[in-house]
Amino acid sequence: MKSTILQWQNLAQKWRWPQAALVALSGVLMAIALPPWSLWPVAWVGLVPLWWMVLATPTVLLATAYGLLWGLVYYGISLAWITHLHPLMWMGVPWGSSVAIALSAWIFIVLWGSVCIAFWGGMMAWLARRWPGRNRWLVLAGTALWCALEALRNHSPLDWSPLSLTQSPDNLWILHLARFSGPGAITAILVATNGLLALALAEGRRQTDLPPLSHSSPIHPSTHSPIPRPILAAMALAITGHALGALLYTTTSIASPEQSVTLGLIQGNVPTREKLTPQGVRQALEGYTDGYRSLVEQGVDAVVTPEGALPQLWNPNTPQIAAIIQTVRQGGVPLWLGTFAPVPGEGRQQYTQSLLELRPDGDTYGRYDKVQLVPLGEYVPFEAVLGRLISRLSPLDSYLVPGQPQQQFITSVGVGVVGICYESAYxxxxxxxxxxxxxxxITASNNDPYPLWMMMQHHGFDVLRAVESDRWALRVTNTGLSGLVDNRGRTRWLGEPQTYLTHRATLDRRQNLTPYSRWGDWLTPFLLGLTLIWGWRKR
Structure with missing residues (x-):
């Protein structure tokens, strides 16, 4: 205990507010590179202050604190939309508990991301002190470690705001690097470029108020030239990445016309606080019925609805669902309905958040069950421990169960790739x-009660998914933003938020596989292996 107190006292003595301000500025710069601001060029320099401070700090604990600070700023800004969960009084939650739920959700996910960056900062400082002078190896190690942490976080129940999102939806050339190894390829080139620039800044540094880089410092000056070699390397890396992405963008093949499919979407615009009431159920039933009939008249192969379009447990004998089935029989066109479908089996009845294909014969065929459920929203993690506490704060039920990761959405018009809600981030x-x-x-989401800038981030994820897989993507939401993205990442259509609308869209059906689709994120283990081999040889 006494040792811990002494460590924190030592940290407080070495903490310098100008350096902390630079780290916080770095977090702000990376946050404004994300949608809705989408200042994507800033991301190519925004990480430099964090790199610099982490490698120049005198202790590992201080570098860890800088990493934590950066994460709190970056994730705190980019995820502030989570607080729009409040108010929840319409669910019977007291005002105080509603505020507590919204703030707790925001703080928890911000801390989750921040702890990962704190670990990165501490590890980089430890490596820099253990093996001083290995500047370019440190850039490689930092890039590999950042990519590994993002990959691990993407296997957790909560993930959002990866660095790759800073380049979406506007920097289409660099987005095409994701075809090689997924979003990790974009993260790698951003982290490495910023690391090289930080090296150049440190090597060219002279007398300033920042921590001196003495002979014992992990970063040493190299040769003196008009343009430092790290800057040349950073420029070469960024230019090569954009050139390669541009080549992929311009050489993307075009599908033949007979491979197209025409889908209609309905953006119901029924707020969650209303659609769970009898009046809201009627409004949803009327809106989706009228929209379905309108799209059938326009000539579509199928009609798609958002996540939880009909907020009822699936039972063909209930009046509302029976009415939907009868409408599809009369229309003669399949309907892909977002609803809560029962899980086959005995015992306690369980349900999944699902997208079902209803065909004119009245039966359901294609089915996708949501895999990545929302903690506290659709299930209670560690229910034995947290169940009683959560029940005091909220009437949320935990009856939803996740679907199997290996699923196929086989429909009457082809095999679809489905993501529900924030599965777009996975x-x-x-x-x-x-x-x-x-x-x-097909991505089906609710997005209520979140603001427009969250919807724009969600759209950025769908652009990433379309590019990395070389597939067209149709985004269907309850309150917005619904849209259409082609396989090059170009937004062909984007609907108005907070409005009821229908839209007819034509998509290409594509069968080719990108390197990422075939082999997954191979770049991250490659970078980790290269780091170990290079580090061992240097040792």
């Missing part, structure tokens, strides 16, 4: 479906 779920024959992407 590239591995889409990759598995593409490998199993998925020809186009």
């Amino acid at each position: 590239s591995r779920l889409f990759r598995h479906q593409v490998r199993q024959g998925g020809e186009f992407i």
Whole structure:
């Protein structure tokens, strides 16, 4: 205990507010590179202050604190939309508990991301002190470690705001690097470029108020030239990445016209606080019925609805669901309905968040069950421990169960790749479906009660998924933003938020596989292996 107190006292003595301000500025710069601001060029220099401070700090603990600070700023800004969960009084939650739920959700996911960056900062400082002078090896190690942490976080129940999202949806050339190894390829080139620039800044540094880089410092000056070699390396890396992405962008093949499919979407615009009431159920039933009939008249192959479009447990005998089935029989066109479907089996009845294909014969065929459920929203993690506490704060039920990762959404018009809600952030779920024959992407979301800038981030994820898999993507939401993205990442159509609308869209059905679809994220283990081999040889 006494040793811990002394460590924190030592940290407080070495903590310098100018350096902390630079780290916080770095977090702000990377945050504004994300949608909705989408200042993507900033991301190519925004990480430099964090790199510099982490490698120049006198202790590992201080570098860890800088990493934590950067994460709190970056994730705190980019995920502030989570606080729009409040108010929840319409669910019977008291005002105080509603605020507590919203703030707790925001703080928890911000801390989760921040702890990962704190670990990265501490590890980089430890490596820099253990093996001083290995500047370019440190850049490689830092890049590999950042990619590994993002990959691990993407296998957790909570993930959002990876560095790759800073380049979406506008920097289409660099997005095409994801075809090689997924979003990790974009993260790698961003982290490495920033690391090289930080080296150049440190090597060219002279007398400033920042921590001196003495002969014992992990970063040493190299040769003196008009343009330092790290800057030349950073420029070469960025230019090569954009050139390679541009080549992929311009050489993307075009599908033949007979491979197209025409889908209609309905953006119901029924707020969650209303659609769970009898009046809201009627409004949803009327809106989706009218929209379905309108799209059938326009000539579509199928009609798609958002996540939880009909907020009822699936039972063909209930009046509302029976009415939907009768409408599809009359229309003669399949309907892909977002609902809560029962899990076959005995014992306690369980349900999944699902997208079902209803055909004119009245039966359901294609089915996708949501894999990545929302903690506290759709299930209670560690229910034996947290169940009683959560029940005091909220009436949320935990009856939903996740679907199996290996699924196929086989429909009457082809095999679809489906993501529900924030599954758009999980590239591995889409990759598995593409490998199993998925020809186009459908993402179905609610997005209420979140603001427009969250919707724009969600759209950025869908652009990433379309590019990395070389598939067209149709985004269907309750309150927005619904849209259409082609396989090059170009947004062909984007609907207005917070409005009821229908849209007819034509998508290409594609069967080819990108390197990422075939082999997954091979770059991260390659970088880790290269780091170990290079480090061992240097040793």
